[in-house]
Amino acid sequence: MDKRFVYADNAATTRLLPQVLDKMTPYLTEEYGNPSSLYAFGQKAHEAVQEARLTVAQRLDCRPDEVFFTSGGSEADNWAIRMAAKQQAAKGRKHLISTAFEHHAVLHTLKALEKEGFEVTLLPVHDNGIVRVDELRDALREDTALVTIMFANNEIGTLQPIGELGALCREKGVLFHTDAVQAVGHVPVDFAGMNIDMLSLSAHKFHGPKGVGALLCRKGLRLGSLIEGGAQESGRRAGTENTPGIVGLAAALDIACERMAQTAPRIAAMRDRLIDGLLASSPRCRLNGDREQRLPGNVNISFEGVEGESLLLMLDMHGICASSGSACTSGSLDPSHVLLSIGLIHEVAHGSLRLTLSEDTSDEDVDYLLETVPAVVKYLRDMSPLWERIVGEDALPASQR
Ligand SMILES: *Cc1c(COP(=O)(O)O)cnc(C)c1O
DSSP states (O other): OOOOOEEOBTTTOOOOOHHHHHHHHHHHTTOOOOTTOSSHHHHHHHHHHHHHHHHHHHHHTSOGGGEEEESSHHHHHHHHHHHHHHHHHTTTOOEEEEETTOOHHHHHHHHHHHHTTOEEEEEOOTTTTOOOHHHHHHHOOTTEEEEEOOSBOTTTOBBOOHHHHHHHHHHHTOEEEEEOTTTTTTSOOOTTTTTOSEEEEEGGGTTSOTTOEEEEEOTTSOOOOSBOSSSTGGGTBOSOOOHHHHHHHHHHHHHHHHHHHHHHHHHHHHHHHHHHHHHHHSSSEEEOSOSSSBOTTEEEEEETTOOHHHHHHHHHHTTEEOEESBOGGGTOOOBOHHHHHTTOOHHHHHTEEEEEOOTTOOHHHHHHHHHHHHHHHHHHHHTOHHHHHHHHHHHSOGGGO
């Protein structure tokens, strides 16, 4: 098969849709008014922001005044957790509950709060990558300030029982935040119906622009302000609105939700063909994360005896953009905390490959992945002393292993 360019890293970021860019362009060019200005020229920008707020509210089932635009998912996570913690601490509640496999925007915020005197409980996510509702019930305490559990995991794609977790927190009177950055635009998300108090989302994960997201915050929660200054975002996050970004976020969300019923099954079918094909193609590999409760586009497979970084570099030479199971980007070779949280040992976690598909992915792309990935895995294993040892161990009788 001829070499192709296959972008299979849609959990990292997605392509901006041309239709979304078209909606943004006027606000990057001629409609440059400040939404806070009183004259009609500024009011046009203001109306565009308000219309975007309404779109988000309609698509995610919340009120427009529950939408606060941010610079992205990380900011929304930091804001939600810090503000809830501060507000609850004033009532003597200093216990936070989360999971071991959250995004670093959540985990590092919790770490910082721990240093400030909060106590953090991280729930296990088990070998299928899913939190158990009963374990949250057992972990809740009188002094629990906040529960923050992600909607869908960014590495292994597993979907959490958000509706049940939300209902439990509401029943117990505990604030519930979810990082829904990987879920919004990909699976149905219902802010009110799922009893969510706070929700983070980010436009560039659903074919919108980078650097813009939102925090949804239930009315009456008195979310503390993040940035002091002007009266933007109800006075909670000062700074002139990112009008083109906000318009782009809403346009991308509109399209993603409109098309979801068609695109999600098509993407899931490609995902399943890829999973089945890869698992059948190589010995000693495993799928990470629950097979059913997972994002339509997520494939995460560990190949024993392979080094993730080498795999990525080789795939890059074949035109494939993918991601691995170690945090090599941060300069460390530590295996991913997500893969360790579902019980993988370091060696196996290191040989992990994440391929994330989107509506741009074609059947020919999947064919190419199914041809290239197993060949690269075999090539790397053939020169790996680690693989030789793994296979050698198998050759020994069980009593001598
Ligand atoms: C990408 C991502 C974030 C961060 O979003 P940014 O907009 O890039 O800051 C947070 N949480 C999850 C689960 C993500 O996948």
